[in-house]
Amino acid sequence: MRIGDLAKATGVDIETIRYYEKAGLLPEPGREANGYRTYRQEHLERLAFIRHCRALDMPLESIRRLLDFVAHPEAECGDINRLIDAQLARVQARLNSLRALESQLVALRAQCGENHSAQECGILHELVAAAHGEACACHSTD
Amino acid sequence: MRIGDLAKATGVDIETIRYYEKAGLLPEPGREANGYRTYRQEHLERLAFIRHCRALDMPLESIRRLLDFVAHPEAECGDINRLIDAQLARVQARLNSLRALESQLVALRAQCGENHSAQECGILHELVAAAHGEACACHSTD
DNA sequence: CTTGACCCCGGAGCGGCTCCAGGGTTTCCA
């Protein structure tokens, strides 16, 4: 399998595959006489593993550690749990802040309905007032 | 006001202030004879404006455009609304994907309770199985 | 013999900072 075939089979961009190799996530593939990379089934599976983890938004460093566990199945898996927990905590923290952000933006957007001059725009007034330290619709819900 | 005073007054890191200046968001401050930057009230307000927008997770480019509106209050504000709407759409899209992600991670985490060898770790099994294209707990909820 | 599809490499660019090295200036205290 050449890199283009692997890319097609997994839906991963060629540049990204080379990047994973450079980043030490994909083992170095074989080479044809002309220097082209050649991949085998195990590369495909490894790449699919990486992408599945990325779909769970894991940083590459975490994936590297998971791959270590795949390579050393006798190790204790406590770290795997901690890794998933940490990832979950990150996601939940981000969710909380985005939920707050959403309501702030909704409140801000409600300040301006019509199309008029910026001078009279409630949104802009809000933002400027907030910069003066005054109470603002968008952050009153904090 | 020197840069350190401005930093203290706004809670913004000194390096970040200099970065905003380089990025064209903060107007160039005056300079003392020794080259130190000197800021006035208007810089403080502008910086507060920027930080308020950043708290709403707006990209610097959007903030630049808002600052243009502040400078040209006679312009139509339709673009402001569109800008906020776009921002809101981004936030909501990200919220949706994070909500899905959260339940995927919760499902994945449920695969492993105890501390045992990686070989028997349900989480790792899940991830490897998913890489083989099999159904996985974490993505069954998509 | 040319066209086009594929592959190689190294390096730059994105956003929004953050940190660092290597220097100058000012302020405070003994």
Next chain:
DNA sequence: TGGAAACCCTGGAGCCGCTCCGGGGTCAAG
């Protein structure tokens, strides 16, 4: 008066996870 601590300056690199670019080699079809 001296020396340390605290502040300021600049330009450039580093972070993450790609993505794109330029400049080149390779190979099969028409």
